[in-house]
Amino acid sequence: MMHLNWKRSYACVLSGALMATALTALVPTTSAWAQAASLPDFADLVERTSPSVVNIRTLEKVSAATDQAPQMDEDMLEFFRRFGIPIPNMPRQAPRNQQQQPRDEEQPRGVGSGFILTADGMIMTNAHVVEGADEVVVTLTDKREFKAKIIGSDKRSDVAVVKIEATGLPAVKVGDVGRLRVGEWVVAIGSPFGLENTVTAGIVSAKQRDTGDYLPFIQTDVAINPGNSGGPLINMRGEVVGINSQIYSRSGGSMGISFSIPIDEAVRVSEQLRATGKVTRGRIGVQIDQVSKEVAESIGLGKPQGALVRAVEAGAPADKAGIEAGDIIIKFDGKAVEKSSDLPRMVGNTKPGTKSTLTVFRRGATKDIAVTIAEIEADKPAVKANSKSAKPPKTSAAQSLGLVVSDLNEAARKELGGKGGVRVESATDAAARAGLREGDVIVALANVTVSNMQEFESVLTKLDKTKPLSVLFRRGEWSQYTVIRPLK
Numbered sequence: 001m002m003h004l005n006w007k008r009s010y011a012c013v014l015s016g017a018l019m020a021t022a023l024t025a026l027v028p029t030t031s032a033w034a035q036a037a038s039l040p041d042f043a044d045l046v047e048r049t050s051p052s053v054v055n056i057r058t059l060e061k062v063s064a065a066t067d068q069a070p071q072m073d074e075d076m077l078e079f080f081r082r083f084g085i086p087i088p089n090m091p092r093q094a095p096r097n098q099q100q101q102p103r104d105e106e107q108p109r110g111v112g113s114g115f116i117l118t119a120d121g122m123i124m125t126n127a128h129v130v131e132g133a134d135e136v137v138v139t140l141t142d143k144r145e146f147k148a149k150i151i152g153s154d155k156r157s158d159v160a161v162v163k164i165e166a167t168g169l170p171a172v173k174v175g176d177v178g179r180l181r182v183g184e185w186v187v188a189i190g191s192p193f194g195l196e197n198t199v200t201a202g203i204v205s206a207k208q209r210d211t212g213d214y215l216p217f218i219q220t221d222v223a224i225n226p227g228n229s230g231g232p233l234i235n236m237r238g239e240v241v242g243i244n245s246q247i248y249s250r251s252g253g254s255m256g257i258s259f260s261i262p263i264d265e266a267v268r269v270s271e272q273l274r275a276t277g278k279v280t281r282g283r284i285g286v287q288i289d290q291v292s293k294e295v296a297e298s299i300g301l302g303k304p305q306g307a308l309v310r311a312v313e314a315g316a317p318a319d320k321a322g323i324e325a326g327d328i329i330i331k332f333d334g335k336a337v338e339k340s341s342d343l344p345r346m347v348g349n350t351k352p353g354t355k356s357t358l359t360v361f362r363r364g365a366t367k368d369i370a371v372t373i374a375e376i377e378a379d380k381p382a383v384k385a386n387s388k389s390a391k392p393p394k395t396s397a398a399q400s401l402g403l404v405v406s407d408l409n410e411a412a413r414k415e416l417g418g419k420g421g422v423r424v425e426s427a428t429d430a431a432a433r434a435g436l437r438e439g440d441v442i443v444a445l446a447n448v449t450v451s452n453m454q455e456f457e458s459v460l461t462k463l464d465k466t467k468p469l470s471v472l473f474r475r476g477e478w479s480q481y482t483v484i485r486p487l488k
Contacts, residue, residue: 040185040236046199049238051141051170052116053189053231055196056125058133060109109133113190113231114162115240116171117270121164124270125230126245127153130160138164141197152273157215158245158261159269172232175239177262180218182207188222188244190231209259210341217259218242224258233260268349281348282373285316290340291328300364306330307340321371323360330366331359347373398457400465401484402429405442407453419443420451421474434484436473444472
């Protein structure tokens, strides 16, 4: 009996132990609960900051001229003209004294993002978002739309400022990039692929990432895609710490490496743009390189630092001041030049005409040299392509759809795995409405594969132009269909 009771007791103990084990497996440990509790909730942050983020749509004027005339044999057209017979499907023309000049049509050019700097309508975005635009349309989160004026744009920093006529707008809070830490959570809000008010989150992967002369980028793993450009990078305090500007990608989409312009650099540029409409930068006229460890040790510098002067431009400020090839610039106005990319930013941010002091290491000794900063040559404004410049030939069949296409070069064919197609050089009218754009590769029309312009033209001439046309095309590494619908 006692033995049986022992068995029962053991069974109860065993049952209790198993139940405890099961509960332990089901209920998270204290540390697990703490870890879960520490994960950020972005909802309140997004609710506070998203009204300051805007969608930016750009338009480009395209001449709506004679391209839309019906395609007809020239002899037949002359017959109709000579005998005064109305041309089929041609709208009747007004008397010559009442005729109007052909008007320009506005075609969509691109989509980006931006954020409100001031309550009176100053908005910051990327320069490449508004470059070449004839009209900029800003849409707020409350769906109000405004035509914006471009106040200024700086290609070197990729910063632009536009202005809308409005008051009482919710301006962003500008953060301190110096307090930003690697590993810190950040949020991006923008319009990827035109999808407005999209929120993505991630962490700061690195700071001071050098990818250009004037910008020490913030690197993050936040999902950034085309259309996010110009949108804000926001810390957990609801402050803007950067402008989303670039991605590293092999497909055109996010691969977990994104770059943002530090907000302090962007604000410095925006202040000049708002004041004068342009940015002036300093220069001293030297070509520089990194200092390797071997070089530093061999010349007694101690550690690799500074900017090695490889060449001095004749007549430039550095030449006049006595800077020589082989000098290593280790300080600029008393600030250490840790690496060569620091120097262009330091000099560039100095007002032209300023007298600065360069500390150089020359043949085992340091020396201070005074130099007067000159102004770097300004970027020439972008000039639109002249209609008389060389362009791919327009074919009548493609032209009726608003397309100009060309054969692929050898490099493009290799990228497509040896397959053919035709490259879209420009898309207007029906083709633009279908979403086609420059750089797309058309590989099939109405389910018929086309390898070159000859096949493209041959297929197109056999189709009924009054019916919708299915088009298979590639954009980057992605293939997709669209339908070109003729106007009725």
